[in-house]
Amino acid sequence: MPDPAEINPIHNRLLAALPAEVFDRLRPDLKLAPMPLGKVIYESGVELEHVYFPIPSCIVSMLYVMTDGSSAEIAVVGDEGMVGIALFMGGDSTPSRALVQSAGQAFQLKGNALKREFERHTGLQLLLLRYTQALITQMSQTAVCNRHHSVEQQLCRWLLLSLDRLSTNELTMTQELIANMLGVRREGVTEAAGKLQARGLISYSRGRITVLDRTGLEAQVCECYAVVKKEYDRLLLNKTRH
């Protein structure tokens, strides 16, 4: 567990991958912010003021909410990434909403500070653009998965993506919320989760899901998970400091 008081880039993999002197220039503008469950980080169409670099166990979900109230998750961001890419992409807002799906903390950075360094420093730029490409892959694969795979497969994918961003194998999340993310009925999640539990892959009760057999989940999941995982690894792994 990271020390909440400490601004140490090691807790976010993007920040950790920055050249030291770039990080040092950002440091004065960074502060550790609490990210309580359900907090809306940014709202559809609203100009972003800050970007956030989650630390392990904090997960932010990007989702689109339709006019009739139904919703669908587009991507998730954890300690491997950043929330608020629209800032350096130049749009300053997006049609989607970002909300905290797993409570924790994140490094908060003023948009201006990020923009300033992004424009000035190739190291930061290359890193953030590669990250953005990985995020694009996640979004694309979400589209594909939504089209072709069963609720159960999607639940597996969702659990694994979440697990990759947590420091434990337990996630605090009701079936109702998962249903909102996946854009399916709550009962559909109940049924799928029931099957996974019956197979001994997970166990859950009242808003607490424990993954018992990660390998087993990986055996059930559709190819979408691996495609995304591989692309994140390809684009972001071994891009260490210096």
Add this chain to the structure above:
Amino acid sequence: MPDPAEINPIHNRLLAALPAEVFDRLRPDLKLAPMPLGKVIYESGVELEHVYFPIPSCIVSMLYVMTDGSSAEIAVVGDEGMVGIALFMGGDSTPSRALVQSAGQAFQLKGNALKREFERHTGLQLLLLRYTQALITQMSQTAVCNRHHSVEQQLCRWLLLSLDRLSTNELTMTQELIANMLGVRREGVTEAAGKLQARGLISYSRGRITVLDRTGLEAQVCECYAVVKKEYDRLLLNKTRH
């Protein structure tokens, strides 16, 4: 109709929006390339060598093909955009395939030349990043649409997105191919198209679809179309030369 022999940026809206001196530096490396229907522009996981700027009526579809052969479209690119963003994003390849969905021509540019100018010139960079954000919106909305909307609504969206990138109201496209794009059964497209035809919105026969009533289509389509359209306009419109 653009003159095939002429390298004139006016035929692609991204190129047209470039500051004149940037375009002039790219011009020697640009060439007009034929884009025949069905041509694979790039393949999943393969490093890109060129990027392409389609001119009106040429449409390139980005799609993901699953291991079992089924597929789903992730986004479309026409004269408003560019094919091959992975080059400047730093990944050099993507897990998806790009293929020509509507025949025409595109400006072809060596990847190196694009990278060179992208790194050196803020004008090009800002423009391409804004474009990328628009593309991200399209992908996100595709994910949402795949989750929540009927084949008929999706067909409307698909027709309108295509129409926006064509210079006529006629598109050369079999129902089988549309089904591949939408990731649904061919019969599903037959049924949906039949309904639209019965309502007088389109007419079609053997691989040729004519849109008779664009406004009518817009009245049928789900909100996804407007979200994407608006975001493209917001991010890319009125970013004219100088």
Add this chain to the structure above:
DNA sequence: ACACTGATGTGCAATAGCGCACATAATACA
């Protein structure tokens, strides 16, 4: 201990989309 609230389980009819098997229609071309 008790009631309340929120999370999960279950049953059922309705529907959208699927896979398959053909029938028919329009075009190409021999």
Add this chain to the structure above:
DNA sequence: TGTATTATGTGCGCTATTGCACATCAGTGT
């Protein structure tokens, strides 16, 4: 002109998912 090919239409039964109506269950707070 006739024949092959390709596109489109149609009719099954099947399955996953939906919307709704409740039942039940596990904690929380008093």
